[in-house]
Amino acid sequence: MRYRIAKVERWCAYTHLAKVCVALIRGEKISKQAEAGRNIALLGFFCPFFWIALLSGAEKATLLFHATHSAIVFLVGVAIMVVGLNKRPDR
Numbered sequence: 001m002r003y004r005i006a007k008v009e010r011w012c013a014y015t016h017l018a019k020v021c022v023a024l025i026r027g028e029k030i031s032k033q034a035e036a037g038r039n040i041a042l043l044g045f046f047c048p049f050f051w052i053a054l055l056s057g058a059e060k061a062t063l064l065f066h067a068t069h070s071a072i073v074f075l076v077g078v079a080i081m082v083v084g085l086n087k088r089p090d091r
Helices: 002-009 013-026 030-045 048-056 060-086
Strands: none
Touching (some): 013 030, 030 060
16 A cells, blocks of 8 residues: 555655755755755646646636646746755855
8 A cells, every 4th residue: 555655746846845844944055955846846847636627627717726736736846956956065
């Protein structure tokens, strides 16, 4: 059962957000934060809920809801990635 949950977790943007928060608290390397930010941004952009709603011809309100949620996740991921890249240890 845990194996199935682990496979699903990697497709959830909130799992990656939690990993970034844990990395920040533990003071882990910034490169891991930048990588997690990239993953969050990609999950926001390729969110299956948005694309299914768009391609299935869902109502405008539903499509707007999913588009807004995906955009927020994408922008949070980009912000984490930018912060992670700007705070590299070699600077």
